[in-house]
Amino acid sequence: MSWGIEDPKKRKDILDLMDIGIKKNMANPNHVNEVEKSEIGCWMEQIYGIMRCDICDLSTECPVREEQEWQAWLKENNMVVEKKKEQ
Secondary structure (H helix, E strand, O other): OHHHHHOHHHHHHHHHHHHHHHHHHHHOOOHHHHOOOOOOOOHHHHHHOOOOHHHOOOHHHOHHHHHHHHHHHHHHOOOOOOOOOOO
């Protein structure tokens, strides 16, 4: 997230995120160890309770972003994925 310090808005967003992390860890020092896995796979949602793709430094490996890109590609190429119905 070091790239964010040059942009004042992103710097504020990162500082706000750090504030959330400090508050969660002050309330429960074991928060990181006890947190439940995010249903959508977003580490930021899992740890901080919010999802901010615009300031995420792991966005290249993000399952949420990958799914959004996949869905956009399918739509752009007029592809339809049909799920098999279970009998």
